[in-house]
Amino acid sequence: MELSDKLFYGLLAAGSLGALALCTLMGGAGGAAFALFAILVLAGSLLCIWERSVVRSAFCLIGTFGGTAGLFLLLGSDFLAMSQILIYVGGILALILFGVMLSPPDLTERKLPRVLSGLVAVGAGVAFVAAKVASTVNWVQAAELAEPEHATERIGVGFLAYDQYAIAFELAAIVLTVALVAAVYVARRRKIDLQDEGAQG
């Protein structure tokens, strides 16, 4: 393991523990749960950018997607959390891992200065915007909120009972059908290609 790797993992672990402690002090158990999922999300995507091999990056994305599902749970949307895990971790990540098979291992592709300057730019930009926003907006505090209602059934019913979502639901079905059929059509191997390979082999 190189020195830069050690430094990065150490800083990441220290930052995560610090954020966890800070949120626990500020928000008690709720703050700790939020910090856990937020750290999963951010550390997952940071590791995805950092890792050299595409396979490792793809697996680091599990943290991002799972942490997002946890944040949905904290926000009282259990149906969304379930579909997030099902579709992202089960579907999209599997697709990306399938694409990884195409990519020859290229461990020199990651350029450390590029990654570091990108991360620094992100840190500075987010800090600047956060400072601006925090000084102008008066956020609703969590204590003023009603308990989250669990909306599993209401979302299922909402698709069909309310007129406003029914059309969008049907449109989404058409889009999915067209997109998936088109994906299969685009990705198919043409007869000519197969004949070429037969001639070569």
Add this chain to the structure above:
Amino acid sequence: MGLGAYIAVSAALFALGIVAILVRRNVLYVLMGIEMILNAANINFVAFNRFNHAEGSQSNLDGRMFAIFVIILAAAEAAVALAIVLNVFHLFNSVKPAEADLLRE
């Protein structure tokens, strides 16, 4: 935690997605960055829906519905993108966007 904390996480995730697209020279990182950006948008939708205090907002599902449609479209996008990557790899023997320069010649 309040709305501000969720928005901070979502903003950081969005920015990291942009970084993943910009700093890595591999089309798979572009896909992963897009997924991160869509996730950040979803967190925003659901958080604003949860912290909405307007009249009658307790029965309002708009934000969550938006998030569901984003997830649906992300699934469709991933499938199409992978098909395109397969074809690009077939044509150029590479998955680096910089090497797909057929129109330049």
